Amino acid sequence: xxxxxxxxxxxxxxxxxxxxxxxxxxxxxxxxxxxxxxxxxxxxxxxxxxxxxxxxxxxxxxxxxxxxxxxxxxxxxxxxxxxxxxxxxxxxxxxxxxxxxxxxxxxxxxxxxxxxxxxxxxxxxxxxxxxxxxxxxxxxxxxxxxxxxxxxxxxxxxxxxxxxxxxxxxxxxxxxxxxxxxxxxxxxxxxxxxxxxxxxxxxxxxxxxxxxxxxxxxxxxxxxxxxxxxxxxxxxxxxxxxxxxxxxxxxxxxxxxxxxxxxxxxxxxxxxxxxxxxxxxxxxxxxxxxxxxxxxxxxxxxxxxxxxxxxxxxxxxxxxxx
Amino acid sequence: xxxxxxxxxxxxxxxxxxxxxxxxxxxxxxxxxxxxxxxxxxxxxxxxxxxxxxxxxxxxxxxxxxxxxxxxxxxxxxxxxxxxxxxxxxxxxxxxxxxxxxxxxxxxxxxxxxxxxxxxxxxxxxxxxxxxxxxxxxxxxxxxxxxxxxxxxxxxxxxxxxxxxxxxxxxxxxxxxxxxxxxxxxxxxxxxxxxxxxxxxxxxxxxxxxxxxxxxxxxxxxxxxxxxxxxxxxxxxxxxxxxxxxxxxxxxxxxxxxxxxxxxxxxxxxxxxxxxxxxxxxxxxxxxxxxxxxxxxxxxxxxxxxxxxxxxxxxxxxxxxxxxxxxxxxxxxxxxxxxxxxxxxxxxxxxxxxxxxxxx
Amino acid sequence: xxxxxxxxxxxxxxxxxxxxxxxxxxxxxxxxxxxxxxxxxxxxxxxxxxxxxxxxxxxxxxxxxxxxxxxxxxxxxxxxxxxxxxxxxxxxxxxxxxxxxxxxxxxxxxxxxxxxxxxxxxxxxxxxxxxxxxxxxxxxxxxxxxxxxxxxxxxxxxxxxxxxxxxxxxxxxxxxxxxxxxxxxxxxxxxxxxxxxxxxxxxxxxxxxxxxxxxxxxxxxxxxxxxxxxxxxxxxxxxxxxxxxxxxxxxxxxxxxxxxxxxxxxxxxxxxxxxxxxxxxxx
Numbered sequence: 001x002x003x004x005x006x007x008x009x010x011x012x013x014x015x016x017x018x019x020x021x022x023x024x025x026x027x028x029x030x031x032x033x034x035x036x037x038x039x040x041x042x043x044x045x046x047x048x049x050x051x052x053x054x055x056x057x058x059x060x061x062x063x064x065x066x067x068x069x070x071x072x073x074x075x076x077x078x079x080x081x082x083x084x085x086x087x088x089x090x091x092x093x094x095x096x097x098x099x100x101x102x103x104x105x106x107x108x109x110x111x112x113x114x115x116x117x118x119x120x121x122x123x124x125x126x127x128x129x130x131x132x133x134x135x136x137x138x139x140x141x142x143x144x145x146x147x148x149x150x151x152x153x154x155x156x157x158x159x160x161x162x163x164x165x166x167x168x169x170x171x172x173x174x175x176x177x178x179x180x181x182x183x184x185x186x187x188x189x190x191x192x193x194x195x196x197x198x199x200x201x202x203x204x205x206x207x208x209x210x211x212x213x214x215x216x217x218x219x220x221x222x223x224x225x226x227x228x229x230x231x232x233x234x235x236x237x238x239x240x241x242x243x244x245x246x247x248x249x250x251x252x253x254x255x256x257x258x259x260x261x262x263x264x265x266x267x268x269x270x271x272x273x274x275x276x277x278x279x280x281x282x283x284x285x286x287x288x289x290x291x292x293x294x295x296x297x298x299x300x301x302x303x304x305x306x307x308x309x310x311x312x313x314x315x316x317x318x319x320x321x322x
Numbered sequence: 323x324x325x326x327x328x329x330x331x332x333x334x335x336x337x338x339x340x341x342x343x344x345x346x347x348x349x350x351x352x353x354x355x356x357x358x359x360x361x362x363x364x365x366x367x368x369x370x371x372x373x374x375x376x377x378x379x380x381x382x383x384x385x386x387x388x389x390x391x392x393x394x395x396x397x398x399x400x401x402x403x404x405x406x407x408x409x410x411x412x413x414x415x416x417x418x419x420x421x422x423x424x425x426x427x428x429x430x431x432x433x434x435x436x437x438x439x440x441x442x443x444x445x446x447x448x449x450x451x452x453x454x455x456x457x458x459x460x461x462x463x464x465x466x467x468x469x470x471x472x473x474x475x476x477x478x479x480x481x482x483x484x485x486x487x488x489x490x491x492x493x494x495x496x497x498x499x500x501x502x503x504x505x506x507x508x509x510x511x512x513x514x515x516x517x518x519x520x521x522x523x524x525x526x527x528x529x530x531x532x533x534x535x536x537x538x539x540x541x542x543x544x545x546x547x548x549x550x551x552x553x554x555x556x557x558x559x560x561x562x563x564x565x566x567x568x569x570x571x572x573x574x575x576x577x578x579x580x581x582x583x584x585x586x587x588x589x590x591x592x593x594x595x596x597x598x599x600x601x602x603x604x605x606x607x608x609x610x611x612x613x614x615x616x617x618x619x620x621x622x623x624x625x626x627x628x629x630x631x632x633x634x635x636x637x638x639x640x641x642x643x644x645x646x647x648x649x650x651x652x653x654x655x656x657x658x659x660x661x662x663x664x665x666x667x668x669x670x671x672x673x674x675x676x677x678x679x680x681x682x
Numbered sequence: 683x684x685x686x687x688x689x690x691x692x693x694x695x696x697x698x699x700x701x702x703x704x705x706x707x708x709x710x711x712x713x714x715x716x717x718x719x720x721x722x723x724x725x726x727x728x729x730x731x732x733x734x735x736x737x738x739x740x741x742x743x744x745x746x747x748x749x750x751x752x753x754x755x756x757x758x759x760x761x762x763x764x765x766x767x768x769x770x771x772x773x774x775x776x777x778x779x780x781x782x783x784x785x786x787x788x789x790x791x792x793x794x795x796x797x798x799x800x801x802x803x804x805x806x807x808x809x810x811x812x813x814x815x816x817x818x819x820x821x822x823x824x825x826x827x828x829x830x831x832x833x834x835x836x837x838x839x840x841x842x843x844x845x846x847x848x849x850x851x852x853x854x855x856x857x858x859x860x861x862x863x864x865x866x867x868x869x870x871x872x873x874x875x876x877x878x879x880x881x882x883x884x885x886x887x888x889x890x891x892x893x894x895x896x897x898x899x900x901x902x903x904x905x906x907x908x909x910x911x912x913x914x915x916x917x918x919x920x921x922x923x924x925x926x927x928x929x930x931x932x933x934x935x936x937x938x939x940x941x942x943x944x945x946x947x948x949x950x951x952x953x954x955x956x957x958x959x960x961x962x963x964x965x
Contacts, residue, residue, distance in 0.1 A: 018790045024579035028496050031488030035507035035553070038546055042518060045525040102411075102418035110415055119419065121672070126426050128664050130607020132635045133657045136642055137429045140436075140650075145378065152379065183425055190422075216407035237513075244515025246610040247635075251642060273517045277610055289528075296521040300514065307513030311506070497767070566804035569762060570866070575794030575873055576821030584821055588808035 042300055049293035056287070061294070067257045067279075069288050076288075078295050080259040084174070084270030085302070088249065089242040091178025091264055092185055097235055099182070100189035105219065107190075108197040120194070127187035135251035138180045143252065146176045150265040162262050169267035172254025177269065180248045185238035192234025196227035196317065229317030236310030244303045246273040272299040351400045358396035362388040389413055430661070437658025440651035446659070450620040450632070455641070455649040464656050466622040467637040470537065471663075474616060474633055475602055477541025477626055478548050483598055486552030487587075490597075494560040495568075495582050512550035519546040520614030527615075538626040540616030540633065544605040552601040559593025560586065596675045603667040607660055609635035634660045710737035713877060713907040714759065714796070718773035720935070721754055721763065728754055730935040731773070734926050736877070741899060741908045743918035743944065746928030747964065751936030752911045755928070756879050759909065760796035761789040777877075794822050797875035801882045803862035805854035805869070812850040814865055818873040832872050840868035841898045860891020867898060871906075878902065880910040884917065896921050915960055919948055927956050 053061050057076060064077030103123070107116045150170040157163045200223045208218045224231075249271055255278050256268035276292050276299075283289050366385045369375060375384070393413045397405030445463040453462030489508060493501050523543040526532070533539060563586050571581040587594065617630030618640060634656050641653035712735045721729040729751040736742050744752040757763040759775055761782060774781040782792045797818075805814045815833050819826055826832065833850065837843040842864040846857075857865060863883060870878060880899070884892040892914075899908055899921045912918050918925055925947040930936035940947060940956045951957045958964055 018577050018788055021578040024577075024582075025496055025498070028488045028492045029498060029500070031485045032492035032498075032500070032504045033507075034485045035489065035504065035511045035549065038522075038549075039507060039511055039514075042514065042522045045522060045529065046518070049525065099418045099421060102415040103422055105411065106415035106419045110412060111419075122423065122426060125665075125668060126422070128603055128668050129429060130609070130635060130660060130664065132607055132609040132638050133433065133661055134429065136638060136653060136657050137432055139642060141428060141432050148376070149378070186422055214401075214404040214408050216404075216411055219411065240513045244513075244517065246515070246517040247639065273515055273610070276517055276521065277613060280614060293521055293525055296518050300518045303513055303515050303518075304510060308506075308510055310513075311509045564804070566800060566802055567806060569765065569798075570800065570804040570806070571817075571821050572765065573760065573762060573793055573798035573800075574818035574821050574870065575790055575797075576818075577790050577823075580821045580823070584817070585806055585808075589806065591808065 046293055046297035049290045050297050052290045053294035065259050069284050076291050081270040081272045081275045085243050085272050087174055088178045092181030092242050095182035096185035100186050103190050104194040107194050123187045123190050131248040135248035139251045162264050164263050165266045172267045173265050174269040175264040177249045177253040181242040188238040189234045193231040196230030200226050233310050233314030240303050240307040246277050250274045250277050354396035354399045358392040362392050433658045436654040440655035449622045455644045455646040459648050464637050467632040467634045470631045470633040473537045474540040478544030481545040482548035486549045487556050489553040490556035490560050493557050508550050508553050516608045517610040519543045520611030523615040535617040535630050537631045540612045543611035543615040548601040548605050551604045552597050555597035555600050559590045563589045592674050596671050599667050599671040609639050612636045713738040714777040716775050720772040722770040724768040727935040730937045732938050738907055740923040741903045741921050742924040743922035744911045744926050745918050750928040750930040752928045753881050756881055756911050760793050796877040797870035798879040799867050799883045802886055803866050805862050805865050807855050810851050811846050811854050814854045815868050815872050836868040836871040840864040841894050860887045877907045882911050
């Protein structure tokens with residue numbers, strides 16, 4: 001009897017052929033798609049709110065910076081805020097990326113095990129500090145010393161354009177806001193890069209040490225290239241967090257409806273997330289509310305893109321390393 | 323040829339002590355390290371005492387470069403040219419670690435120092451009804467805000483925990499075809515800014531009018547933020563449950579559903595608790611969504627649909643920038659309460675999580 | 683004990699077990715049988731054309747070198763095979779005269795009647811010893827009131843009663859490997875299966891525990907039909923009435939080379955490869 005002639009049974013559907021399990025499966029599957037439903041809901045509900053914004057402002061809603069609701073016709077645009085979000089994020093990244101990398105190098109390759117474990121816990125604790133507390137701290141503790149630092153920067157390095165300050169006011173600057181964002185990003189970037197660095201295969205490290213490499217060459221040619229993808233992903237995750245951060249920035253940044261292009265120690269700047277909270281408290285009516293919701297839509301899209309890219313990078317390096 | 327062992331020529335065994343030959347350091351090494359540590363400290367110390375330079379500036383502009391140079395020399399003396407770059411990395415890595423720790427200590431320390439002044443028993447249970455920003459600290463408290471936070475977090479947990487665990491069950495137990503997509507959406511959802519979650523709930527209120535600003539709306543907004551954390555942590559812990567147990571249960575004639583509820587979830591119980599705690603810790607300090615979704619009130623409210631309600635973060639928000647020292651002191655004290663809440667959750671999650679690992 | 687539950691077996695006639703040249707030592711009713719079973723994982727065929735009959739209340743040993751598909755085969759007998767993604771199958775497995783892979787058959791019901799013990803002891807860590815024994819009843823939704831009797835009976839059958847009767851409320855994790863495996867056997871017996879599949883039940887255990895389990899198997903075979911995968915040839919001789927020898931050539935699916943009474947397979951094998959294998963020349 002030849003068995004190859006007999007019917008080939010694909011058992012995929014058989015695995016759930018119990019009736020009770022079909023109900024269970026359906027319920028769980030439905031729940032699993034909640035995430036998609038919420039994302040779609042946000043996109044649709046906030047997306048619809050862009051219609052009144054574009055109807056009244058046209059494309060200049062994205063390209064202008066003024067926010068004069070009570071004029072007739074009203075003019076409002078979020079360009080300055082969009083640009084401001086990116087400027088703050090860049091300032092934050094410039095501080096957070098080297099600090100996080102060095103911190104994770106210290107934890108993985110230099111610190112004794114106990115110290116590394118303690119540091120891991122402390123960094124996790126740092127990630128758990130609510131942003132409202134960080135904002136409170138930044139407003140009362142960071143502000144005065146940051147003001148002093150910025151004065152010194154301006155005094156000695158004022159000839160560099162980014163350290164210009166014409167108003168003499170060193171509070172509410174993009175630098176301070178970016179610094180607060182950096183404090184939020186450091187735990188995120190550190191925990192991701194610590195993990196990828198710790199996963200550097202010991203074989204590779206041993207091999208490079210057997211070749212007489214120094215710590216620097218081991219990092220430069222083995223560990224960092226190996227973990228590069230994961231580190232970039234971690235940086236992107238931090239960036240996503242920075243773009244969406246609201247309250248802490250709200251406490252320290254002076255929101256102005258002008259574009260602050262590069263003067264990071266000049267008072268005044270903007271960010272989309274902060275715009276929403278700062279205007280919401282004194283919103284003039286339904287029209288302005290829908291403008292804020294539209295701004296929220298673009299914030300959502302911006303962070304979604306950054307996050308998706310970050311997760312793709314992290315997932316891809318995770319797979320490569322397996 | 324005969325071989326004879328001369329017992330006396332062998333090293334006496336009892337004289338051997340435990341040794342770590344690789345730990346032996348040359349005098350050059352020891353001196354380099356000592357000098358490289360002391361010289362910059364002495365110079366900076368002298369400048370701090372007799373010079374007129376602010377401490378922080380001294381540390382960054384004088385000490386750090388000085389330490390880099392000193393360490394470079396020390397490295398050069400002990401390991402030659404290749405040691406110099408290593409010393410640069412080591413000094414900077416230690417510097418970055420100290421920088422992060424200083425910030426952490428500054429945040430926690432300032433909370434403790436400034437928060438204690440307004441803290442008292444009545445601060446924990448009284449509400450804010452008869453309190454104006456200038457009312458002295460003998461009156462009023464954040465009882466209403468603590469209650470509001472608990473109510474809002476409770477509502478969000480009721481919504482997000484079952485859905486989050488079900489999502490994890492879909493990924494690890496049902497293992498349907500959509501697993502990669504579900505994972506992707508959950509990760510994308512974890513990146514939704516908290517202010518957007520608040521706006522979304524606000525648009526639902528505006529569009530449907532089914533409910534108004536209040537604890538329920540705040541809970542919905544929190545649930546959006548909590549769900550991905552619960553789902554991802556629960557997924558991790560369910561993956562740790564060995565497949566043996568699943569097949570074991572199925573071989574006993576169990577259905578999938580019973581296997582999950584009676585075997586898999588109980589086996590992962592502590593991990594599931596960790597997932598819930600991490601979810602709660604993720605949202606408990608969020609402010610922006612509550613500003614939009616639940617508003618603020620000075621009175622104690624227990625009805626989820628009873629209109630605007632206070633929570634600890636929004637209470638802090640409302641008091642931070644007021645020009646009254648007592649209001650600011652109240653903000654610090656509530657921040658202290660909030661960080662203690664977060665810290666308790668954090669420690670519970672760690673302890674429970676450790677129990678899970680050791681019981682394996 | 684389980685015999686009382688045996689339903690109508692009219693469909694299953696008396697089957698002669700051996701090929702005609704070997705005279706069958708006994709004739710027994712067939713409990714279940716595999717007909718032309720071939721198995722795939724994805725596109726890879728791992729088992730081809732397996733035909734075996736399992737007589738009622740006997741022990742059948744499945745032997746053969748690693749990777750010949752015996753463990754896969756035993757998992758097709760109670761529909762655990764299909765839980766692996768990409769699993770596929772041809773042929774049929776008859777139990778009570780019906781193909782267990784028929785569309786209207788509930789796999790949960792099949793697994794209830796055809797129990798299984800695995801290589802690694804897998805008691806449920808979140809339950810007590812007693813809870814583990816009764817877990818099958820809970821998990822399968824069986825309603826029975828005489829819980830104390832079941833616990834005592836099955837633990838006695840599994841040869842564990844005297845060791846644990848004073849600490850039934852203890853966590854199952856406290857048991858040694860051999861005890862845990864006997865607990866798992868008791869757990870499988872509590873739902874009163876007609877067939878018990880054992881996939882190398884002793885491979886993770888020490889010799890003393892192995893001996894205990896072998897005694898248990900001999901004892902159980904008075905009531906239950908047992909199919910056991912084993913790498914241990916002495917074990918097959920000691921516990922089984924019938925033996926089937928599986929073999930897979932390199933990159934070929936496994937198949938049954940020879941089957942018959944255990945005494946014949948080990949004493950007078952017809953195939954050279956069987957002779958080599960049972961004498962320990964390969965595998």
